[in-house]
Amino acid sequence: MSEVYAARRERLRERCAASGSATALxxxxxxxxxxxGAAPRGAVLxxxxxxxxxxxxxxxxxxxxxxxxxxxxxxxxxxxxxDGRGDPAVAAADLAVADGAESLAxxxxxxxxxxxxxxxxxxxxxxxxxxxxAVEQLRVIKDEEEISCLRIxxxxxxxxxxxxxxxxxxxxxxxxxxxxxxxxxVDHGADGPAFATSVGTGPNSGRRGHRxxxxxxxxxxxxxxxxxxxYRGYRCEIGRTFVIGTSPADWxxxxxxxxxxxxxxxxxxxxxxxxxxxxxxxxxxxxxxxGYGHGLSPLTGHGVGLEIDEDPQLxxxxxxxxxxxxxxxxxxxxxxxxxxxxxxxxxxVVRPEADxxxxxxxITTKELLAL
Amino acid sequence: MSEVYAARRERLRERCAASGSATALxxxxxxxxxxxGAAPRGAVLxxxxxxxxxxxxxxxxxxxxxxxxxxxxxxxxxxxxxDGRGDPAVAAADLAVADGAESLAxxxxxxxxxxxxxxxxxxxxxxxxxxxxAVEQLRVIKDEEEISCLRIxxxxxxxxxxxxxxxxxxxxxxxxxxxxxxxxxVDHGADGPAFATSVGTGPNSGRRGHRxxxxxxxxxxxxxxxxxxxYRGYRCEIGRTFVIGTSPADWxxxxxxxxxxxxxxxxxxxxxxxxxxxxxxxxxxxxxxxGYGHGLSPLTGHGVGLEIDEDPQLxxxxxxxxxxxxxxxxxxxxxxxxxxxxxxxxxxVVRPEADxxxxxxxITTKELLAL
Numbered sequence: 001m002s003e004v005y006a007a008r009r010e011r012l013r014e015r016c017a018a019s020g021s022a023t024a025l026x027x028x029x030x031x032x033x034x035x036x037g038a039a040p041r042g043a044v045l046x047x048x049x050x051x052x053x054x055x056x057x058x059x060x061x062x063x064x065x066x067x068x069x070x071x072x073x074x075x076x077x078x079x080x081x082x083d084g085r086g087d088p089a090v091a092a093a094d095l096a097v098a099d100g101a102e103s104l105a106x107x108x109x110x111x112x113x114x115x116x117x118x119x120x121x122x123x124x125x126x127x128x129x130x131x132x133x134a135v136e137q138l139r140v141i142k143d144e145e146e147i148s149c150l151r152i153x154x155x156x157x158x159x160x161x162x163x164x165x166x167x168x169x170x171x172x173x174x175x176x177x178x179x180x181x182x183x184x185x186v187d188h189g190a191d192g193p194a195f196a197t198s199v200g201t202g203p204n205s206g207r208r209g210h211r212x213x214x215x216x217x218x219x220x221x222x223x224x225x226x227x228x229x230x231y232r233g234y235r236c237e238i239g240r241t242f243v244i245g246t247s248p249a250d251w252x253x254x255x256x257x258x259x260x261x262x263x264x265x266x267x268x269x270x271x272x273x274x275x276x277x278x279x280x281x282x283x284x285x286x287x288x289x290x291g292y293g294h295g296l297s298p299l300t301g302h303g304v305g306l307e308i309d310e311d312p313q314l315x316x317x318x319x320x321x322x323x324x325x326x327x328x329x330x331x332x333x334x335x336x337x338x339x340x341x342x343x344x345x346x347x348x349v350v351r352p353e354a355d356x357x358x359x360x361x362x363i364t365t366k367e368l369l370a371l
Numbered sequence: 372m373s374e375v376y377a378a379r380r381e382r383l384r385e386r387c388a389a390s391g392s393a394t395a396l397x398x399x400x401x402x403x404x405x406x407x408g409a410a411p412r413g414a415v416l417x418x419x420x421x422x423x424x425x426x427x428x429x430x431x432x433x434x435x436x437x438x439x440x441x442x443x444x445x446x447x448x449x450x451x452x453x454d455g456r457g458d459p460a461v462a463a464a465d466l467a468v469a470d471g472a473e474s475l476a477x478x479x480x481x482x483x484x485x486x487x488x489x490x491x492x493x494x495x496x497x498x499x500x501x502x503x504x505a506v507e508q509l510r511v512i513k514d515e516e517e518i519s520c521l522r523i524x525x526x527x528x529x530x531x532x533x534x535x536x537x538x539x540x541x542x543x544x545x546x547x548x549x550x551x552x553x554x555x556x557v558d559h560g561a562d563g564p565a566f567a568t569s570v571g572t573g574p575n576s577g578r579r580g581h582r583x584x585x586x587x588x589x590x591x592x593x594x595x596x597x598x599x600x601x602y603r604g605y606r607c608e609i610g611r612t613f614v615i616g617t618s619p620a621d622w623x624x625x626x627x628x629x630x631x632x633x634x635x636x637x638x639x640x641x642x643x644x645x646x647x648x649x650x651x652x653x654x655x656x657x658x659x660x661x662g663y664g665h666g667l668s669p670l671t672g673h674g675v676g677l678e679i680d681e682d683p684q685l686x687x688x689x690x691x692x693x694x695x696x697x698x699x700x701x702x703x704x705x706x707x708x709x710x711x712x713x714x715x716x717x718x719x720v721v722r723p724e725a726d727x728x729x730x731x732x733x734i735t736t737k738e739l740l741a742l
Binding site: 112 | 429477479480481482483484485487488501546547550554557669
């Protein structure tokens with residue numbers, strides 16, 4: 001794996017060189033992990049002309065289960081830094097100067113004003129520039145190793161969900177169902193949940209990011225569930241909506257079919273070269289033309305990877321085009337205040353048509369199941 | 372409750388006025404919650420000369436379970452801001468200028484360089500100053516309402532732990548025990564766990580912040596557990612170490628007694644007016660003089676409240692003195708690489724001697740239980 005991280009750092013180094021800064025300081029944890037294989041708490045990465053260096057706030061965990069950074073990296077540990085004395089970012093800037101750097105590109109969207117000021121005061125002659133989202137941009141297109149982690153995570157989430165569906169649901173609370181799903185994710189080998197599991201019943205169903213409450217599942221409810229597994233750091237997402245009881249009401253069937261059609265339209269729009277906003281529009285216009293345009297979520301999907309909400313955003317104003325090997329969610333939904341709603345959410349990888357089109361990672365059925 | 376939040380905002384306003392800035396922008400979520408009663412995702416608080424205003428990234432949840440901000444606040448919602456267009460902090464600065472503000476104190480330890488720059492570019496004539504940790508300082512001393520939330524949280528954690536101890540432990544993994552504890556916290560009314568529950572067995576026992584693994588509990592192990600409940604936003608912490616099996620080894624009894632003595636010394640040093648570092652030293656020197664000075668955690672305890680790790684820090688270099696009504700943890704521990712160790716952790720509230728001294732919130736026994 002070491003070569004993978006070295007190659008990623010090399011690509012970043014090329015970008016930095018192209019924009020005039022030979023040295024970069026990466027502080028955002030997911031970016032550190034992407035470039036170094038691990039992101040110990042508080043650690044930053046200094047990419048200089050010569051050696052790459054990780055500066056850690058404290059000693060690396062001696063435990064075999066702890067993620068270890070790439071062995072090709074030089075590691076510097078700040079003595080006594082864990083009690084707040086000594087910021088790895090400041091120490092890294094200091095080392096950059098000692099190494100002859102005249103400018104340093106930092107992640108201005110992650111560093112706080114106070115830390116930035118601390119760097120300036122310790123290294124007043126160092127010119128600080130903005131690395132911007134350079135690492136986030138590198139992270140958008142995944143390699144097959146990364147996709148394989150997402151695929152395993154999706155299998156775990158599918159399995160946790162299918163087991164839940166085999167159990168009795170009526171009478172159980174949203175909170176309990178969410179906790180049970182999270183336990184099953186871990187049972188099946190996830191590092192943990194990819195985000196707070198959302199379970200919504202009855203009037204709460206179909207709300208994006210609904211925080212589980214003590215409401216119990218009742219006959220006739222819609223039940224919507226959104227969960228994901230983290231596997232080796234990679235986070236996927238699946239969302240499904242079910243009906244409780246033997247016979248869904250007409251409005252439930254109609255609403256389900258509509259959201260299903262919108263989600264299918266979004267999935268089918270996942271073609272290499274498609275504009276992000278065209279994918280969003282494909283799904284959104286189905287809901288819009290049925291009169292549900294008001295109150296829709298501002299996005300139809302988003303990238304996933306080391307974070308659950310990455311670039312790209314599939315939204316009306318998003319700029320950019322899909323590439324092959326970009327994993328995204330497609331997750332339209334409709335929520336009717338007081339009644340509930342439907343949300344269907346898959347994680348897919350953009351693939352060329354010649355390879356069979358988008359690869360669906362979350363394969364749980366999207367038929368309307370009556371449980 | 373509304374008066375409580377208004378009074379807190381008034382105290383902050385007085386501090387700002389004293390330091391020359393009539394208007395403050397609060398962005399750190401725990402600080403927003405402290406002053407407004409709720410912190411919707413991305414929301415910031417603008418404290419001006421006249422009205423207090425919350426600027427939200429999107430509409431407030433219509434759900435009855437969502438926390439609602441103080442009704443005395445004016446609420447401004449940014450239309451369409453949820454897809455990334457429009458930063459509430461920038462909008463708030465703009466409103467401050469419209470309201471006649473000439474300077475604005477911001478939380479430089481929370482705002483990123485990029486957001487700070489966005490504020491400057493939208494409001495170039497506004498003088499930006501640093502609010503520093505003013506709100507965090509207000510948060511150190513708790514009122515009885517806050518302490519009561521911590522007390523309930525501690526009761527919940529005690530209960531979750533006592534139920535776990537009644538079950539069979541041998542053969543179960545650290546991960547499962549941690550998940551079970553978290554489920555029980557929620558069962559007993561917690562909003563959720565206060566932090567990632569830590570369960571360490573055998574060689575993993577006694578490590579601060581140990582991330583649960585698939586290691587199973589074995590006869591003869593030390594088992595250390597650290598958990599906490601969040602109740603109405605307030606987070607407490609309890610840590611205990613047990614032995615598995617009927618007869619602890621001599622080294623286990625000795626190590627336990629030592630850590631127990633250190634923890635008691637720390638607790639007994641919790642007197643109003645005591646220096647933070649003297650509390651740390653009281654616990655630390657017990658371990659130090661027994662030859663375990665090397666490799667100790669850099670702190671012996673810390674404040675708790677809306678965040679699990681607040682001011683003060685009980686550490687060798689910490690500056691400041693304890694006040695009455697400050698809740699802190701006392702959590703010394705020793706970990707012997709390859710063998711495991713002991714960690715004992717309580718949440719207590721500093722109280723005057725006349726009121727009976729420190730109030731212990733986490734009341735689970737600290738006898739060495741053999742399970």
